[in-house]
Amino acid sequence: MELRQLRYFVEVAKREHVSEAAEELHVAQSAISRQISNLEAELGVELFIREGRNVKLTQIGKHFLPHVETALKAIDFAKQQIDEYLDPERGTIKIGFPTSLASHTLPTIISAFKAQHPNVSFHLRQGSYRFLIESVKNRDIDLAFLGPVPSDDNEIKGNILFTETFSALLPANHRLAGRQSIDLNELRNESFIMFPKGFVLRNIAVDACKQAGFAPDISSEGEDLDAIKGLVSAGIGVTLLPESTFYETMPRFTVKIPIQIPHVKRNVGIIISKNRELTPSEKVFYHFAKDFFSVLERYQ
Structure with missing residues (x-):
């Protein structure tokens, strides 16, 4: 054979x-x-x-x-x-990431790493929460950034890199647009725009609304951040999104309002398989990512 x-x-x-x-x-x-x-x-x-x-x-x-x-x-x-x-500085690392980390978190860590290790290559794959976990298990990708980090999977090892809060994104002409902060319960009668069922950001937002004492009226859905933000910008409804999705991508005709009660947050981390050893270049990147965000957390 x-x-x-x-x-x-x-x-x-x-x-x-x-x-x-x-x-x-x-x-x-x-x-x-x-x-x-x-x-x-x-x-x-x-x-x-x-x-x-x-x-x-x-x-x-x-x-x-x-x-x-x-x-x-x-x-x-x-x-x-x-x-x-033979040459750890010329490896290729296959990294997975969700759409919510695509605009800021991933470019930040990749560019910082490339500045120190310019000859290491990357193969990047965007995917849903479950897809990324299964891809790490199946060796289709080497590691993935994810939020929240799964804690109940025996085949996955996860390290939390940072924690971020969620804010409400409202149309600029919304009755609460001038507020410094809001209680989530104040949006109980609003139409919500969310990711489709099965998306982890939808689960977090729905759970937060239930914690605030109501089930959200989900009138529209979008499969990517630009679509959801665009619908809010058009005045179709409101949404809840994590802080990292707002860096440099605040849409026109919208305002971001922090949520005071309840405190809505998620952890973001990096996951690897427990069933395979990382290659030398993967190990370098893995430890670099943990150290990089540890330094950022200390200075924030």
Whole structure:
């Protein structure tokens, strides 16, 4: 069983088309077909069913695929570790992040790190809360910034970097727009704009409203911060957002008002998998991030 046979198998399984896999891998179609036939002969089973120009995984092929993917990830990780031990300053780090940390937190830490380690590369992936956690577990990304840091997952190690409060974002002509602060209960009769169900920022906002004694009337939803802020700017409703989402991106015709009661906040941190060791460059970045935000917290 050869490594290239396994890579060919995974690529064909993903695309369900030999010629498309050949194009992606930059090898001849006949070479892929031959290597997969050799793999099937060695295993003594058929991995694919031929359907004209397309192929489909057999039942045993479907069972074989996740094991092969796991093995290839382990091999790629081992090679990456060897490369980085030879030169830790030229590694590539795969980092995940949510939309709420995209405009300020992530650029701040990446730019500070690059100033000291200019030859380390980054592959950045934005995603939802659950997606980022699962991607760290599956080794699709090396680490992720997240808020709040999960505390009940045995496969994830999280470090809190900082804590931030939430504020209300109101249209500029809102009756409370001139206030220095508000109690959240004062918005009980307002229409709220929030992320869709399943988004952690929505859960935090809804829980805060319930803590204030009411269930929010969610009249509109947006899947990104710009959409939500734009709807507030248009006077459609109000929303609750964490402080880091307001840096340098306050929309026109809106005002940000701190919430006095209840105190709405979240922690933000960095997560890694407990089931794999960080590569040298990942370790450098991981410790850099913790030290960086520790210094910031002391000066704030």
